[in-house]
Amino acid sequence: MARENGDTGRGETWKKQVDDIKKIFDFKEVLGTGAFSEVVLAQEKLTGRMFAVKCIPKKALKGKESSIENEIAVLRKIKHENIVALEDIYESPDHLYLIMQLVSGGELFDRIVEKGFYTEKDASTLIRQVLDAVNYLHKMGIVHRDLKPENLLYFNPQDESKIMISDFGLSKMEGSGDVMSTACGTPGYVAPEVLAQKPYSKAVDCWSIGVIAYILLCGYPPFYDENDSKLFEQILKADYEFDAPYWDDISDSAKDFISSLMEKDPAKRFTCEQALRHPWIAGDTALCKNIHESVSRQIRKNFAKSKWRVNFVYYTLFSGFGSVAADCCTTPVQLLK
Numbered sequence: 001m002a003r004e005n006g007d008t009g010r011g012e013t014w015k016k017q018v019d020d021i022k023k024i025f026d027f028k029e030v031l032g033t034g035a036f037s038e039v040v041l042a043q044e045k046l047t048g049r050m051f052a053v054k055c056i057p058k059k060a061l062k063g064k065e066s067s068i069e070n071e072i073a074v075l076r077k078i079k080h081e082n083i084v085a086l087e088d089i090y091e092s093p094d095h096l097y098l099i100m101q102l103v104s105g106g107e108l109f110d111r112i113v114e115k116g117f118y119t120e121k122d123a124s125t126l127i128r129q130v131l132d133a134v135n136y137l138h139k140m141g142i143v144h145r146d147l148k149p150e151n152l153l154y155f156n157p158q159d160e161s162k163i164m165i166s167d168f169g170l171s172k173m174e175g176s177g178d179v180m181s182t183a184c185g186t187p188g189y190v191a192p193e194v195l196a197q198k199p200y201s202k203a204v205d206c207w208s209i210g211v212i213a214y215i216l217l218c219g220y221p222p223f224y225d226e227n228d229s230k231l232f233e234q235i236l237k238a239d240y241e242f243d244a245p246y247w248d249d250i251s252d253s254a255k256d257f258i259s260s261l262m263e264k265d266p267a268k269r270f271t272c273e274q275a276l277r278h279p280w281i282a283g284d285t286a287l288c289k290n291i292h293e294s295v296s297r298q299i300r301k302n303f304a305k306s307k308w309r310v311n312f313v314y315y316t317l318f319s320g321f322g323s324v325a326a327d328c329c330t331t332p333v334q335l336l337k
Contacts, residue, residue, distance in 0.1 A: 021053075038054075039054050129162060192264050206272060261275060
């Protein structure tokens with residue numbers, strides 16, 4: 001039987017104590033593994049409801065307690081239709097269990113590749129949902145800091161399924177103490193100011209949304225190089241192009257939208273609210289021409305590359321960018337792919 005934690009003076013009354021989590025849930029199959037945790041498909045015995053349970057061994061948390069506490073604090077604060085919800089938290093003598101909303105529609109890129117018809121309008125609809133959710137986070141004072149396609153999951157397998165933002169492991173609440181300056185995120189999606197090791201703000205999320213929108217319209221990343229230092233150099237200069245022939249059939253409105261988010265100067269970069277008002281999102285400038293063949297071909301070609309699936313915290317920066325200690329970790333698991 002689960003019981004609520006007593007007040008420890010550290011705000012931990014939300015943890016439900018349990019001797020054996022399997023008295024409450026039937027564990028079905030492992031959905032994925034991370035550096036310090038495992039996510040399991042589980043059915044609640046009392047209700048029959050299905051969840052994704054993130055199982056974190058306490059011994060793996062030693063020295064990393066603040067990271068998981070930050071993730072939990074953020075997840076407990078938010079409730080939005082396009083954000084994967086934290087439903088409950090259990091604690092046993094040797095594990096912490098995060099009971100997460102189950103999303104079953106798979107990853108963003110997989111769904112696009114599987115489609116037979118895909119347009120700018122489809123991409124606009126996707127990005128609008130992401131912008132709406134991130135705008136909500138920003139109003140709550142939360143910066144995600146790791147927005148990327150792998151963290152965008154479909155709620156269910158239906159064609160009209162909504163998109164869900166997942167993985168708040170690197171998220172940060174503004175005003176929660178130290179100034180944000182940690183170099184974290186995923187190579188290729190991070191904003192120039194992050195790589196420059198300058199203090200940064202929620203504008204970093206807007207840059208990442210711009211990168212995602214770019215990829216959704218052509219199937220390849222705006223920045224890429226096998227050499228990390230050259231990759232970072234491109235990002236620091238905001239050195240990207242709308243290459244022919246891949247962008248020839250894409251509207252000028254879409255290009256303007258992306259340029260407004262992938263603006264090098266964070267002070268000039270569009271906020272989520274500004275982006276939501278752009279005609280490519282709020283109007284009718286997103287084209288309905290089928291671009292599936294070219295986009296899906298490029299996605300297959302470019303996103304089998306494992307290096308785009310590696311997170312970095314304190315990534316090693318080369319050739320004059322300064323150097324900080326490397327501490328790479330695996331990507332977040334995908335829930336029911």
